[in-house]
Amino acid sequence: MKAVIIIFIFITLCLISGQVLCFSVFGCTGGSLMFKCMYKKESKTNEVKYFCRDRSCKMGISADVQSRWVYNGRFALYDDENSRFFTVFIRNLSREDYGEYTCGNNQTWSHDVTLVEKKESRCGTSVIRDGYLGQKTITFRCEYDEKFKTHTKVFYRLNEDPVHVLNSSRSSQSSEEKFSLSDSRKDHFNVTIRDISAADGGVYLCGVERDGSDPSITHITFIKEIQLNVQGQTCVQVQAYSSKSVFISCKFPQEFKGNKKFIQKDSQKKIFVDGQNQWVRHGKVRMFDDSSEGRLKVFISDLTAADEATYRCGVNIPDHDLFTEITLTVNQVDHFPASSNTSAIIGESVKLTCNFPEKHDETFTHICKENKEKICESISSSEEKRFEFSAGPAGVFTVSISNVSVRDAGVYWCGAETRDTHLTSVSLTNQHQLTLTMPPVVGREGDSSEIKCPYDGNHSTEVKHLCKGKCFTPDAQHIIQSDEAHVNNLMISVKYDTELSLFTVTLSDLRAEDAGIYWCAVEGAFNLPIELMIVLKDAPFTHEASVGGSVSISCKNVRSQTQRLFCRGDQPNICVRDGVRVSSDTRTNGRFSLTDETSAGVFTVNISNLTEEDSGKYWCAEETSGSFVFTEVHLYVTQETTSPDPERETSQDEEKSGSSDFCLRV
Structure with a gap:
């Protein structure tokens, strides 16, 4: 044990009674001290007694009553009418307690107090312990x-007064008594209290008897203070909802963290947890004995009316059980929305909307994520800073997850958390399936593009896959995997970055047919979709028109059975997401209209009543099952009508025949 510097207090008491009698008593900072001041032979027992630093007695205490304790702050005095002494008790000693004191009556005794420093490893400690009504023993x-191994050990209780409880020199220390003391005679002693009741709560002091300079006068140095809090067996109301789940966490004293934990429904047989720090399943009930925190975690899923009962969440102690009683109510009216699917782009933020049971008292908003065993546990403390809660309308709250990454994919539950002294319960109300995507990759025909596949660091040694189509399904087209050679395919190259947990595949000499949804995957762990968009290389096409006029833009189809789109935006992916003006489904939108000319293999977009603000970059697009191919168009709208540029514009007939430079091939 690490040595610490302890301040000891030496109080030297000198009694003048024909001769001078001096003795010293010892205490330590943070501890307490008890000693006796002997009467002079001629003293009267009913006179005022003092223990004071000076005549004002501002530091100390005086009393003119007998057979009861008198207090002055940290000082207490007891004048025993049946003895020739009075007892002084000083609690929480400090450096300020040095100096000269007087002990006696009418200040006929003079005393010296000396404060010194000594190194000690055990002194002046204070601890808090929890006990429970009905608990068989606490030590x-x-x-x-x-x-001090040969000195007498003492154990005092402070209630209203210091009360002597145990002394190791007594011979009748039976293990069946309410209190029992066992001394190692080396470096510690143990005190056991049996059959804990509410009356046993309070402050206890551990001490050693020691001699002063006069061997006939002993005193007690208290080296440890213990605050015992006695708790009753509690019954907690927990409300949950049909078809949903409930999570319960019961906390026990650290001294029982190694004992077996159990859950008991009504008067049925106890279900014990076999093994610690792992989830154990018993039907729909799953349990986890968390030895590090001294908790029993219980998760009950797919609740029905049959799950309504009184449960005991307990720990097994020899000849006794310590438990919290739980009354579980399952509300059959499920007014919460069904599960929802939400998609988020990696690196961005996403919001999940949750319901909050308004009738719950003293509850907290809660979100958790299912693990592999489909048990919903709280978000780890290292991740909490990315989860932000905000209140909405009555009974609704929102959880925002920032900087979304691969590890965030999965099933989340929202709910209401209720906290009790020894129990936390969470009633889960909403389920969210969160899927992730990477930002779209845009490549130009004939060029190269990188598809970056992030993965969880836990999968660094597992085989990574890239597929066109969802991996491990019959229709998936295998592109590459991390454990195979790819040197024979000059169009594909692979790069690994273990520090960033990144698997990067480069596709060269892109073609229109390369457009589509690619999937990064680790079998059994995740499938992450990434969209590859292709911009055709014979672009951009430029068109000029006048303010107030109109323009027709013909876009050539390169694939059949596709959805046609026309939109505006700096980038094709932004254009599709935010700027679609007309499409095969919405052929008219204000001044914009779309016409299919199937026989000519084109679709034509007309824009009327042009303004200068219509100038900008547009995209003709074809989409099939998430596969996009684009042709870039630049439109310039000017105040005056301009003559056509023969190199940039041909006749409308030539456009329709497919030979025009204005035909946007997709």
């Missing part, structure tokens, strides 16, 4: 310095 450990 306190009181450490002392080895030099």
